Amino acid sequence: MNRRDAALVVLVLIAALAGFALMLTQTGQGAQVEIAVNGEVYGIYDLDTDQTIEIGEKNICRIENGAAWMEWADCPDQLCVHHSKISRNNETVVCLPNRVTLTILGGEDEGQPDTIVSDASLENSFLPGYGETTSFLSTANK
Numbered sequence: 001m002n003r004r005d006a007a008l009v010v011l012v013l014i015a016a017l018a019g020f021a022l023m024l025t026q027t028g029q030g031a032q033v034e035i036a037v038n039g040e041v042y043g044i045y046d047l048d049t050d051q052t053i054e055i056g057e058k059n060i061c062r063i064e065n066g067a068a069w070m071e072w073a074d075c076p077d078q079l080c081v082h083h084s085k086i087s088r089n090n091e092t093v094v095c096l097p098n099r100v101t102l103t104i105l106g107g108e109d110e111g112q113p114d115t116i117v118s119d120a121s122l123e124n125s126f127l128p129g130y131g132e133t134t135s136f137l138s139t140a141n142k
């Protein structure tokens with residue numbers, strides 16, 4: 001193994017770690033999607049597991065990369081299919097004609113600040129002279 005190979009291995013490792021970290025931040029902590037038909041729970045599925053769920057013969061829900069959406073429906077308005085992907089706590093997709101709802105349980109709360117992005121920007125703007133970003137964070141969280 002020459003030096004270039006070693007550098008390549010390191011790069012691949014870094015990329016893998018970065019991908020893993022990204023995955024962790026995107027999936028949240030054990031979020032699930034609850035599917036209900038006619039107000040009754042049809043099933044609860046982990047957002048961590050990529051899968052396709054047929055809801056009767058009228059709707060198909062897809063879960064991928066920590067988000068859920070209505071992949072297909074036979075309803076005339078198609079509003080549920082065009083709804084954006086959901087991944088945050090209490091977000092819902094509703095198919096009114098078929099009375100099907102997708103609801104996120106236990107995901108990250110909506111409106112919560114993205115701490116990872118703010119951490120990065122804090123370090124860029126406040127690091128010179130201020131090593132302790134934690135003290136700033138505690139005031140920012142008030």
Ligand SMILES: [Zn+2]
Nearest residue numbers: 073075080095
């Ligand atoms: Zn629909």
